[in-house]
Amino acid sequence: MEVINALGRRKRAIARIYVSEGTGKITINKIDISQYFPSSILQYVVKQPLNTLSVAEKYDIKVNTYGGGFTGQSQAVRLAIARALVKINPEDKPALRAEGFMT
Template sequence: METVNAIGRRKAAVARVFVKEAKKDGEGVITINKKELAKYFPSGILQFIVKQPLAKLGVEAKYDIKVNLDGGGFKGQAEALRLAIARALVKINPEDKPALKSEGFMTRDPRSVERKKPGRPKARKRFQFSKR
C-alpha cells in the first residue's frame, strides 16, 4: 500500500496527514511534527480525541501516521487531526465511511472566531453606556 494523504481543519488549525501500513504488525506509530503523540499531546483527553477514528474501526496498530500540524491551539489541532485521519481512512477503505460519519468524525466543524467590528471592543460587546 502506498501512502495516503488527507487534510483536516478546525478553527485556525490545519492537519496534513500521511498514512501508510505499519512495518511491524501491532506497532502503529503516530508522529506529529517529528514528535511522538504522547510528547506532542501530553493530555490523555487530546490523545483520545486523535485516536477516536482508529479505535472506532479497530485499526490502531495497523497504520503508521505522520502528521504536519500547523496553527491554532491544542484542542483545535487535535480535532483537525481527528478529521484528517478519518478522511485518510475513508480514502483507504470507502466502506468505513458510514461508521465514521455516524460518530461525526467526517464532519468539518464550521464554528470559528467572529471578527471584531469597528466601534466595539470585541465582536459583540459594546462599550459601557453612560446616560449622563
Template sequence: MEITNTSGRRKTSVARVYVQAGQGNITINDRDAKSYFSNELLEAIVNQPFTTLDAVGKYDVRVNVRGGGISAQAEAIRLAISKALVAENAEVRPALKKEGFLTRDPRMVERKKYGKRKARRSFQFSKR
C-alpha cells in the same frame, strides 16, 4: 498500501496527514503523539477513528499540523485521519460518519466589531 495524504481543519488549525500500513506509530511535527499532547484526552481524540474501526496498531501516521491551540489541532488531526481511512477503504465511511468524524466543524471566532469592546461585548455604559 501506498501512503494516503489528506488534510483536516478546525478553527485556524490545519493538519496534513500521511497514513500508511504499519505498527501504529503516530508522529506529530517530528515528535511522538504522547510527548506532543500533554493531555491524554487530546491523544484519545486523535486515536478515535482507529478505536471506532478496531484498527489500533494497523497504521503509521505522520502529521504536520500548525495554527490554533492544541485542542483544535487534535480535532483537525482526527478529521484528516478519518478522511485518509475513507480514501483508503470506502466501506468504513458509514461508521466514521455516524460518529461525526467526517464533519468539518464550521465554528470560527467571531470578529471584533467597531464600537464594541469585543465581538458582542459593549463598552461599559454610565447613565450619569
C-alpha cells in the same frame, strides 16, 4: 500499500497527515504523540477514528500541523485521519459519520 495523505481543518488549525502500513506509531511535527499532546484526552481525540474501526495497530501516521491551539489541532488531526481511512476503505464512511468524525 502506498502512502495515503489527507487534510483536516478545525477553526484556525490545519493538519496534513500521511498514512502508511505499520505498527500504530503516530508522530506529530516529528515528535511522538505522547510528547506533543501530553494530555491523555487530546491523545484520545486523535485516536478515536482508529479505535472506532479497530485499526489502531495497523497504520503508522505522520502529521504536520500548525495554527490554532492544541484542542483545535487535535480535532483537525482527527478529521484528517477519518478522511484518510475513508480513502483506504470507502465502506467505513457510514461508521465514521455516525460517530461524528466526518463533516
